[in-house]
Amino acid sequence: MADARWLDEREAHVWRSYHRLLRDFGGAVDRQLERDAGLSGADYALLVPLSEAPDELLRMRDLGTQVDWDRSRLSHHVSRMEKRGLVSREDCPDDARGSMVRLTAAGRGAIQAAAPQHVETVRRYFFDPLSAGDLEVLGRVFDRMLARLDEDAEGDPCTR
């Protein structure tokens, strides 16, 4: 398919590297969390916003928005974490149909145990290979990509 807009060799290389990076970097982070704290990447993804929320408490709906999971996936995963004692569910005081999720002491302990080595892993594979100049380029490039995504999302009725 010889289209002028098709990816050239260098772009195709960067594109393949980007996908390998998503996969291998995600794998390395997940293995570290599992090994050092018995947490999955999904557990960690939910524990972070809860640990940063006022009173370590969030509406299910807001937690879902923060991690961008659909309601069914979120509800199943919160149930599994509740059985392991990492979070607890509570009724929402001003919305009979709503429900809230709270970090438990065990959940707080788990994320505190995992965090330092998680940051080490992120450093080792993501930040240490960057020079100061690379970091600046990456910051600028990501901001520009996000600005365009935001721009288009505003005009698209299918995005939230």
Place this chain on the structure above:
Amino acid sequence: MADARWLDEREAHVWRSYHRLLRDFGGAVDRQLERDAGLSGADYALLVPLSEAPDELLRMRDLGTQVDWDRSRLSHHVSRMEKRGLVSREDCPDDARGSMVRLTAAGRGAIQAAAPQHVETVRRYFFDPLSAGDLEVLGRVFDRMLARLDEDAEGDPCTR
């Protein structure tokens, strides 16, 4: 947690942008595939290696390795795609327990219909915002990150 190895403000910004990018870029790509070809991101992920394989035929095991999915997820998804006529399953000639997946004419049609606009989407959000210099930095940085991941994976008995 004032640790010298904790992320500084600029790093934390890049790290949050990276995660927003994963989510919003993935979302934009998925919506385009759904709208233009009725495919999910997962469908597309499997159709690509099949369309590039000799005779458009792969062992399940090799397809799983290429997309880095576990056996159960792959098997369920292939069954759903088989029901929609996008792929067919065949026995593996030299391995009684193995099975093969083949792209059907409908599967070939679906990926051919999706591909041009998929590439347009990738261009719009990923490559167009990059200058030639940015692209070079990104290529170099990704290669360096992957080299370190590969290096560590070689010494780790838990990685394949």
